[in-house]
Amino acid sequence: MSAIRRLLLIENHLSSQFPNAPQEKGLDDFRKLESKVNHNVLAKHYFDDFYEANLYTRKIIDESPLFTHQESLGSSVEDYRGKVVEQLKCIYSKFRMSYEKDLNDPIYKCGPIYGMAEYDQSLSTRMIVHIILYTDTIQNLGTGKHRELIDRAYALKDYGSFGMTELGHGSDVGRLETTATYNPKTGGFTLNSPTATSAKWWIGAIANTANMSVIFARLIVDNADKGIQVFAVPIRDYETHDTLPGVVLGDCGKKISHDGIDNGFILFKNYEIGYDCLLDKFSQIKNGKFKSTIKNKEKRLGIMMAGLIRGRFCAVSGSEINTRSCLTIAIRYGALRKQFGNPKEESILLYQTHNCRLVTGLSKAVAMRCASKVISNMYKAVKPISDLNPECDELNEFHSVLSSLKCVCAWYGIAVSQECREACGGHGVSEYSSLGRHRGYVDVHATWEGDNAVLGQQTGKYILKILQKSFKGQKFTSPTLSFLKIDFQEVKSFKSLFTSREEFENEKCIIALLEHRVNFLTHTSVIKLQESSMAYSDMTTAWNNSQVFYIQDLSKSFAELIMAREFIKLSDNIYKDCKETGMIIKKLFYLYSADRILNSISLYLESAITHVQEKIIRDTFIKLASELAPASLQIVDALAASDKILGSVIGSSDGQAYSRMINAVESEPKCYYKPKWLHLIKDIRGS
């Protein structure tokens, strides 16, 4: 905090114009409503893989004066970005990353990113761009000679960026326009941006920071288009930080969030690069001829994008973090805020509409954390296999799970964070509540690392292929889909038999329902596709016209099944350590499931359940939301970072929302202030 700001703050404290606030009741009373959540047990199982790294990152942030949200709120974009660079250094330097460590533990790198995202997603994104998108691309596509680049990246000697998207093309990577023309004389390449739309766009760290970039470009050899290849190229002079000749770097300008990242554009004008810039693990130029070990063009393109794998993982974690932050604020505020009630004023969180919004939101946040766990575990298992064979079944399966989880988590986050904003009423609109900031973070997850509407199709394609293979009796490895039924008649004959809340609240019963949904949508999607392929001349159009109600829903239902399975594991593991906490997380799982089943109710009513059973689910849903309202505060308390990290005056752990709000407002230099345009007020009179 600047000295002036600090002074103002102190002065304002002393000279506050407000009546002395009596010590607010805060959250103590509400906390007493439910005391059975063991915070430690819950946090350990919840954060799991990230537990240690996250504790450590939180500690760094809590102890360093570099981190103050209040200051960022008041500073210019330029200063803010500089601050983020300092913060990045502060945390990164404590983790001593290296290529070796990454090979040993593929989750290690993501640990500090998780903690950074709790504080500020601009900060974590800066890290992701460099150490995941840039570095992973080289790790995945480079060869021995690129090892130095990798080491430089881990040592932060180079600061890298990921140059894929262009002004004119994002999702459709196959149509990027930047060219890399092979020059047989020099053996190198010339990069060019032939059109305005070919400008690389949105590239994180380009406007101010990066000296390196991995550039996705169309390789031209001997006038022939060989498709997209990736090149690791310097873009700024290492010493002077000047943009290199032949390169243009600029700032993409104002964004609706994430001001701390310097997204920019890149243009190339006959920019010459050496042969070794080509990341040549799978494709090379030998004797002037292009060669690739991956024959299928589409597959090759997919492999080029492998740098996005852990990027997507971070989008899932990011969604969970942003959502949990919003919930921490809204649930705490919902507990301390009282409005109406007769005769005593009631915490708004105890209203049915309110807990149905927020406690259900919390169940989704936990499901999102489960999504991250699934990805972690699958990635650890798949990485060694796919390193040997990038076309293996396991990677395809992982890719389809990851894609659908990324979509669903981003969409959950967007919906829940909006609920949280609304749940805080007017104070949710104040910047000091931080809800706008966290909601702004989560929004972009639907777009980057693969746009949701596009990504969902990939999962759908995978599942339908697996069904096709099953039909044909072909061999394949896909444990996540082992429940898939070949016979649609059998699917349609499924009936869930629960007759009461007690029978519904049963893991087997719920998983059967969720598996049924995937089975049902798989078969109806196939039928829809067949219909469409008769109605339209080409398969692409048929595919595009089988999305709504079918393939998109299939992808989502698959993701939710995966999350539900992991949710059960989580609750079982917690139960082993603390029965009472485990039971609460189980209840949260039932709430999550009830909500998800009601969300597809017409599918279920078609054959699997009756209207009477639907009523049971509804009642269960409402009762669980209400019963869990007291526990919800304990849960967010157990998982929340410090007040300093969360940075919300209405969501702080002591529940002193009003005095903190007054404080924040009175600390602004212009709180009591006459604007310079007072003459305008006289001006408008009598007009």
Place this chain on the structure above:
Amino acid sequence: MSAIRRLLLIENHLSSQFPNAPQEKGLDDFRKLESKVNHNVLAKHYFDDFYEANLYTRKIIDESPLFTHQESLGSSVEDYRGKVVEQLKCIYSKFRMSYEKDLNDPIYKCGPIYGMAEYDQSLSTRMIVHIILYTDTIQNLGTGKHRELIDRAYALKDYGSFGMTELGHGSDVGRLETTATYNPKTGGFTLNSPTATSAKWWIGAIANTANMSVIFARLIVDNADKGIQVFAVPIRDYETHDTLPGVVLGDCGKKISHDGIDNGFILFKNYEIGYDCLLDKFSQIKNGKFKSTIKNKEKRLGIMMAGLIRGRFCAVSGSEINTRSCLTIAIRYGALRKQFGNPKEESILLYQTHNCRLVTGLSKAVAMRCASKVISNMYKAVKPISDLNPECDELNEFHSVLSSLKCVCAWYGIAVSQECREACGGHGVSEYSSLGRHRGYVDVHATWEGDNAVLGQQTGKYILKILQKSFKGQKFTSPTLSFLKIDFQEVKSFKSLFTSREEFENEKCIIALLEHRVNFLTHTSVIKLQESSMAYSDMTTAWNNSQVFYIQDLSKSFAELIMAREFIKLSDNIYKDCKETGMIIKKLFYLYSADRILNSISLYLESAITHVQEKIIRDTFIKLASELAPASLQIVDALAASDKILGSVIGSSDGQAYSRMINAVESEPKCYYKPKWLHLIKDIRGS
């Protein structure tokens, strides 16, 4: 625009680093796909009451150099607010408002506000706060002696504000803490803010602008609490603009949107005001005794808030405008943006997922405009009746219609604007797309002018009361509810008989379905309430526990029925003037209805329709969204304000998204720029 900015802009044009963009194809091809929308006919019927005023306001804005979004984007909050005051004057002065005009035509005042909101909701809100919330409160609650205040308000001699909400209480107006203590000696009152939470909070125009405020305070007479009354009081010195002694005025600080409004707080410290400050139409103090013509305390409180009626109307219009702005941008961008497609690249708007998002969104926007029309027409009819008898049935009915429409429109707007953001991919995240701005505007409609979750309950209460009266055979006037059925058996026996798309696409068939939903939810809500009242000791708790799936849904379904009825009228009226345009609007109505019915599908499946019929509705929905995609561009074109007013580089009418984006980015002073913290980059190396 400042001279420097303008210069920079020109310079950048000349020195652009980008390859010359060939003239972009823009939107012409897509526009040719559908040519049957008569823009004039559509616009006239759509804007209707507001048509002339809106054209006029648009013209003022288009012609005045005071209005430039680009400048506001770059300016400080202080400058921005000053600019908004100038803009307000510029438009307001052209309309020559007066009390007489308002009495003659109760919609007149809202006309320029509509046009202002198209440009910037900070601007329209500033107008609403003064000319609606402040002035209407005096008009509704004042007497002859307050006439001067009214005239001063219309002449902008006074600038007013609306002081209802406090830091501690918003929705629960009955629990406000500010006190107005009657002083028998002077015959006046003393205003006090006894606690920190009693500070008036969020009050628009308080931080910088207003010299007057209507203050909601608890009247204390002879130590007895007489409930909330409203007082029109000066707060700043008219000449010096200094805050008056006994008053504290400050700024509520940073918000997540609407920076152009100076929301602030007010504290009173033994602030003495005269008797005439009491707005005493319904309540007076005579011989030291409090008297009121409205005996029922709850009703009295309701009447105090009558200033919010047209405020709510503006929230409905505002939601529609914001949503339509987002759709104009997203639909134009969806038409020009091409991605994938085989062999030719395809406009993304032609993808099924995309048109199901956006064209359905457009159908909602039209429904929202219909909501405004309903309110306009009802208000015109009700006003003269309620002026005579503020406790009349007509006002109650109007209030319930208004409340539910306000909730539904705000929520539509929030959902659709988010879809639009996502539909524009990465470019939707850029400030220059303006989607963030418009989405930010719509968000707050869920909260102000009565929080949605609270307001919805009022409509529910009204409908249930009407049913109760019907049961008892009591007389009441409620034409909007004339279809209500007393017999639940009869409701449950309703079956819709359509067997094809053609039969579904029929106004009678659809209205019957929508009426059925209201009937069904009315009866199930009554049953739920009965159950709850047995489960809980008091009626308030029973009520609060009958919201989700019942009373909240009832309120929404009622609003959607009202909107649907008006939608039909609109399409019929257009049809009379132009058959082809009318048919397109009818199709949009079918799409809207299909979407809304699918949204309550389990209710319908319970008895009214079969799964086969559900499939027909789904197919109809998908086909309509696709068939209407070409027309959707024509529709937004017909209704859109100028590019200057819309202010979006990706949504401009010429479809030159890319060159405009480049232009916007290169016009920023810091586009090509080295930040002052370059040393930090060297700093992080090797850390």
